[in-house]
Amino acid sequence: MTAAAESTVTIDGRFARELPELAVPWQAEEAPGPELLVLNEALAKDLDLDPEYLRNLEGVRFLVGNHVPDGATPVAQAYAGHQFGGYSPLLGDGRALLMGEVTDRAGRVLDIHLKGSGRTPFARAGDGRAVLGPMLREYLISESMHALRIPTTRSLAVVATGRQVRRSTMLPGAVLARVAGSHLRVGSFQYARATENMDLLKRLADHAISRHYPQDAEAENPYLALLSSVGAAQAALVARWMLVGFVHGVMNTDNMTISGETIDYGPCAFMDAFNPAAVYSSIDVSGRYAYANQPVLAEWNLARLAEAILPLIHEDQEKAVAPAMEALGGFRENYSKAWSEGMKAKLGLASGAKEDIAASSLVDDVIAILKDGPVDYTLFFRRLGKAARGDLGPVHGMVLDLAAFDAWAERWLALEPDAELMDSVNPAYIPRNHLVEEALAAATNGKLAPLHELLVAVTEPFTERPGLERYAEGAPEDFGNYSTFCGT
Numbered sequence: 001m002t003a004a005a006e007s008t009v010t011i012d013g014r015f016a017r018e019l020p021e022l023a024v025p026w027q028a029e030e031a032p033g034p035e036l037l038v039l040n041e042a043l044a045k046d047l048d049l050d051p052e053y054l055r056n057l058e059g060v061r062f063l064v065g066n067h068v069p070d071g072a073t074p075v076a077q078a079y080a081g082h083q084f085g086g087y088s089p090l091l092g093d094g095r096a097l098l099m100g101e102v103t104d105r106a107g108r109v110l111d112i113h114l115k116g117s118g119r120t121p122f123a124r125a126g127d128g129r130a131v132l133g134p135m136l137r138e139y140l141i142s143e144s145m146h147a148l149r150i151p152t153t154r155s156l157a158v159v160a161t162g163r164q165v166r167r168s169t170m171l172p173g174a175v176l177a178r179v180a181g182s183h184l185r186v187g188s189f190q191y192a193r194a195t196e197n198m199d200l201l202k203r204l205a206d207h208a209i210s211r212h213y214p215q216d217a218e219a220e221n222p223y224l225a226l227l228s229s230v231g232a233a234q235a236a237l238v239a240r241w242m243l244v245g246f247v248h249g250v251m252n253t254d255n256m257t258i259s260g261e262t263i264d265y266g267p268c269a270f271m272d273a274f275n276p277a278a279v280y281s282s283i284d285v286s287g288r289y290a291y292a293n294q295p296v297l298a299e300w301n302l303a304r305l306a307e308a309i310l311p312l313i314h315e316d317q318e319k320a321v322a323p324a325m326e327a328l329g330g331f332r333e334n335y336s337k338a339w340s341e342g343m344k345a346k347l348g349l350a351s352g353a354k355e356d357i358a359a360s361s362l363v364d365d366v367i368a369i370l371k372d373g374p375v376d377y378t379l380f381f382r383r384l385g386k387a388a389r390g391d392l393g394p395v396h397g398m399v400l401d402l403a404a405f406d407a408w409a410e411r412w413l414a415l416e417p418d419a420e421l422m423d424s425v426n427p428a429y430i431p432r433n434h435l436v437e438e439a440l441a442a443a444t445n446g447k448l449a450p451l452h453e454l455l456v457a458v459t460e461p462f463t464e465r466p467g468l469e470r471y472a473e474g475a476p477e478d479f480g481n482y483s484t485f486c487g488t
């Protein structure tokens, strides 16, 4: 007889304890044949979770929510949200569970959250399940974003459940275990506000401040400070999306975090050819969340956060409006600064240089060149790094108007761009749509090697390595228009 396996996961239930009105205790659906397909060992170690444990039966059952460690209270979180501009007063985790919080080796408190763990009271008509392809997609793209130094939820593991899930065809079911600073969303505040329970709204704001912006607790008006902090975090985040050509695709207020982490990789994609109107989501028919609209939509979402917390900013809401508007006004300034600094770095021009005005006009003019022709956005900047080293050939082959480009390049080279700086910010490897599709199709047919190979490339995106050439190339010409489907 062996003693019962001792749980090696220490997990808290702080969200459930402090905000019970937003937390419905719930159990994951039993997975008939759980099989661990991908484990992020480096992340597991950072979280002080033993990869060996996560690979054994109890660990795998933990990763699908079927083993609940002592002290954990899995909950489905309640939230509301504006979806494509229309307000839904009750969304919530329809197919997800917050297992609780762990403390990583650096002392940070992080959520462990499962997606695809079965129906909850928020499931409405949904089956509560997730399909392998989209869960591996979230794993791949979120880990790539992290490697690109973009704040994001992380992916710890994908476990196949052993159950076939009904979509347009029967597909393998899976659960994604993800990790985040928190899962607090703009929609969490909208939900709390709609309850008209001001004590709940205040507890939620205090919880958010304590977890993400502890310095705001000391501010003259902590809730106004919270609004500014979330605005600054989102401005920095969306600027980084724009700089790498990332289109989130479903920036509903329930998919915008308070922490400033990218969340919910559904119909997202990296642009191939530069195109301000790029949309990949099959349901975004009006182009609301097109590439170039993202900063404006982030600001729109922040205004919904401001509305939700107005009564905390001032008990007389009329008096809260002006300071809230002023705090929101910081977004544009922060965004523009982050974006132009980032663009200058992409061109190898250090910030604050005396040639700042020249650098700014070079940024404007390079965007005009990109708009002019179908130019692969990622490849263009990577090849520009070679041009900074004197080899203009590769980038020349990409542009339509050579005369305009050469005139631009002469002005740019006169500022002596720093090629090393360029290579440290312009990735060689991104999860290109054709590569993602190829890897997911293989995985759905039981072959995980292409996914692992793609992960090797995109998790070290700035270092070109021999043998990985095909991961740095643009989409094949016959790849066509790319469209992805929402959160299935």
Ligand code: AMP
Binding pocket: 091, 092, 093, 094, 095, 096, 119, 122, 123, 124, 125, 126, 127, 128, 129, 130, 250, 255, 264, 266, 486, 487
């Ligand atoms: P998302 O687009 O993934 O952010 O999801 C929007 C809302 O739909 C959330 O409330 C989800 O929990 C819910 N949802 C999405 N898919 C399902 C599903 N298969 N079963 C239950 N709820 C779902």
Ligand code: MG
Binding pocket: 254, 255, 264
């Ligand atoms: Mg969501």
